[in-house]
Amino acid sequence: MATTTAGTCSTGRWNSSSTTAAPAGPSNSWKSSPAQYAEGHPDGVLHLRLWLLGEAGRCPEGIAQAIALNEEEPGEWDTALARLLERDGQLEAALALLRSSTHHLADLELADMLIQHDRPAEALAAIPTIAEGRAAAERRERERAQWQEQDDPWGGVGEFAQEPPL
Template sequence: MYDDWIDLVVDFLAYERSRDDRPIVLYGLSAGGMVTYYVAARAPRDTPAGIVGRTFLDQREQVVRDETDHDKLSSRVGGPLMGLLPRTPAAGLEFVREKLDWIRSVRWWLMGETGRSREGIAEIEPVRAQEPDQWDQSLAWLLERDGRVDEAVEVLRTSMELGSARELALLLIRQGRAAVAVADFPTVAAQREAMARWWRRNR
């Protein structure tokens, strides 16, 4: 489907260039921003004179897949599972090495879904100690599933992990505390500062 969009725009550019020699600039927002990028890469050289894109959605990033996919199961299992299908057994270990974070994330999510939250918490805590601010949201989700809501709230409130403010708001709303969620939600300026800190730490 996504490739179809790209091919469609490439074909449309060719049509427009055949009837009008004025420069063409592509504009895209969000997923459309990524379409402009891929179109510029795939189209014949200089077909688009430039691109103007905002809020590029890179589906290689887990946080992007979580926010844009139909549900968490699809975002965490769907793409990599489809990528596994054509692989031979000999490629299995290489995949595990490359996708270790994804595998751990899915494992803990499945533990929460199957009543094994405490086991997942016991696994995630030492990993989180070695990799600060990387697994806060997974831990908070497991804590919530285990009925330890206050602990989950505290983990998310003190987290530097990108997206934790949104996860905190959703958790509070699920607990019937929407007014608290609204009051605690950071300002745009605070969110920008948090994102800047996250990028500085993870460059």
């Protein structure tokens, strides 16, 4: 477990399930061409970059980049940002971010972070019930539908027109 003081980025355990650098499964095409993998998986590469900035002790730089990414895609970078905040000694800010996050892994990351800091009762309370998890998934799906680009310029949000209006 990493112990930090405010403003000091320490090295230690980074346990973000969203920072995988290689695809799961039997396909290892990324090994033959890292450039192809990076081109096909930009979010994975960005998560890896943020993790590496934390490992290198460059948390303020990583935090700034994660905040910028979060402005473009609200909620999608909350887990990476929270881990960087934690490493930078801003545990309560990281916990507050995860508690308010819409990211699908935020509850698990929150519980993991609380366990790492010897707060098991809070970690248990942070894990949602099945009903709460379903409600959160439905809310995320509605939010995602609002952000999706329309392929059909004549269709409304989340729908497609049969033919263009004349």
